Amino acid sequence: ASDDGVPHRAPVVTIMGHVDHGKTSLLDYIRKTKVAAKEAGGITQHVGAFEAKTSKGKIVFIDTPGHEAFTTIRARGANVADIAIIVIAADDSLMPQTREAIAHAQAAKVPMIVAINKVDLPQADPERVKTDLTTVNLVPEEYGGDIIVVPLSAKTGEGVEDLLEYISLTAELEDLRADPKAEFSGVIIESRVDKQAGVLATVMVQQGTLRVGDFLVVGEKYGKIKAMTNSNGDRIKEAGPSTPVQILGFSEAPTSGEKVSSAKNEHAARELVASRVGERRDAEAARQNRKLSLEEMMGSLETVREVNLILRADTQGSLEALQGILARKEKDDVKINVMLAGIGAPTEGDVLLASTAGATILCFSVTPSGSVTKIADQKGIDLKSYRIIYELIDEVDRLIKGNVE
Ligand code: GTP
Ligand code: MG
Ligand code: NA
Numbered sequence: 001a002s003d004d005g006v007p008h009r010a011p012v013v014t015i016m017g018h019v020d021h022g023k024t025s026l027l028d029y030i031r032k033t034k035v036a037a038k039e040a041g042g043i044t045q046h047v048g049a050f051e052a053k054t055s056k057g058k059i060v061f062i063d064t065p066g067h068e069a070f071t072t073i074r075a076r077g078a079n080v081a082d083i084a085i086i087v088i089a090a091d092d093s094l095m096p097q098t099r100e101a102i103a104h105a106q107a108a109k110v111p112m113i114v115a116i117n118k119v120d121l122p123q124a125d126p127e128r129v130k131t132d133l134t135t136v137n138l139v140p141e142e143y144g145g146d147i148i149v150v151p152l153s154a155k156t157g158e159g160v161e162d163l164l165e166y167i168s169l170t171a172e173l174e175d176l177r178a179d180p181k182a183e184f185s186g187v188i189i190e191s192r193v194d195k196q197a198g199v200l201a202t203v204m205v206q207q208g209t210l211r212v213g214d215f216l217v218v219g220e221k222y223g224k225i226k227a228m229t230n231s232n233g234d235r236i237k238e239a240g241p242s243t244p245v246q247i248l249g250f251s252e253a254p255t256s257g258e259k260v261s262s263a264k265n266e267h268a269a270r271e272l273v274a275s276r277v278g279e280r281r282d283a284e285a286a287r288q289n290r291k292l293s294l295e296e297m298m299g300s301l302e303t304v305r306e307v308n309l310i311l312r313a314d315t316q317g318s319l320e321a322l323q324g325i326l327a328r329k330e331k332d333d334v335k336i337n338v339m340l341a342g343i344g345a346p347t348e349g350d351v352l353l354a355s356t357a358g359a360t361i362l363c364f365s366v367t368p369s370g371s372v373t374k375i376a377d378q379k380g381i382d383l384k385s386y387r388i389i390y391e392l393i394d395e396v397d398r399l400i401k402g403n404v405e
Pocket of ligand 1: 017018019020021022023024025026042044064065066067117119120121152153154155156
């Protein structure tokens with residue numbers, strides 16, 4: 001590749017695969033951390049972005065959840081990646097979310113490396129995994145194909161150095177470069193509302209440099225960077241390409257996966273937001289007109305049973321995952337109305353809305369305050385909290401069947 005003076009940048013590597021195949025454990029081994037052991041329900045429910053200093057230099061890793069609920073997060077993880085690592089447990093081989101992860105990586109046109117994990121287990125069968133891979137048209141190099149397959153163990157560390165070597169070789173081939181002096185651009189990896197700190201957004205810097213005090217625009221929101229921390233939690237003043245940073249300064253949580261750009265000053269940021277709002281309103285008005293005429297044509301619709309919900313979750317990603325699941329659960333005779341979907345703990349306003357609308361409030365990974373719980377009790381509103389997504393889904397199934405006590 002011709003060297004046009006733009007410096008190299010660290011590769012962004014997304015780890016994907018079926019639930020419990022060992023993605024987080026692999027990152028724990030590489031980063032010398034113990035994240036997997038602390039997760040609620042033993043499953044990853046967010047996307048995490050980490051800078052790791054390895055024997056091969058800096059590598060940015062994105063950990064994704066393997067549970068089936070988190071399709072959107074996996075798709076986004078693949079989209080920001082330079083390289084995808086597909087983790088497959090040697091005792092389990094290809095499973096539904098393995099296939100899904102492979103499909104996302106292929107759709108995003110990202111080079112893949114297959115890590116066959118858990119080779120320390122007595123029942124491990126790496127050869128079977130390699131054969132199974134050929135059934136989805138991924139032919140390992142040793143079978144004459146072009147897919148790099150690395151057997152390893154996140155538990156003992158065997159093979160992990162080989163994986164880092166292949167990541168580094170693949171990154172070299174990709175010739176990844178970005179200019180720290182160019183205009184800033186990045187993407188929202190995740191955002192959440194912290195009780196004390198407020199809105200925290202994880203941004204991946206893709207080009208240019210972010211500095212404390214910069215104005216950022218994401219969709220129809222803007223903010224000024226008040227503080228920035230790296231993935232080790234250290235306060236930093238600026239961040240260059242291939243750096244995931246957590247930013248304090250948005251007043252509302254920006255949507256994951258959205259592009260982030262910078263504006264010269266507050267005035268320019270406001271103007272950009274105003275023009276985007278205008279465009280959206282025009283499009284909505286046009287859509288509304290079409291919808292009304294369609295309903296007139298079809299005559300009055302039959303009445304169906306309605307399940308009214310208010311959703312509250314800790315992050316945009318979880319909220320999207322829940323909405324995705326709910327959309328798929330709708331049937332001809334059951335309509336699910338999400339009256340409100342918000343990030344952060346439920347408010348008194350939510351309870352009022354629930355009482356007007358006859359809605360159930362479902363919370364995921366957020367804890368309602370004592371006062372809100374009390375008001376909900378007084379008004380006879382169902383307010384339920386879950387830490388594990390499939391328990392919340394079970395509750396939705398009960399609501400759909402209508403047999404909630
Ligand atoms: P999700 O994020 O929920 O999809 O799971 P994950 O793919 O991140 O898997 P996780 O790291 O949570 O590991 C799942 C289980 O497998 C845990 O009990 C780990 O201790 C275990 N595990 C992970 N890697 C290995 C390995 O190399 N060998 C053995 N024996 N166990 C492993
Ligand atoms: Mg995990
Ligand atoms: Na897990």
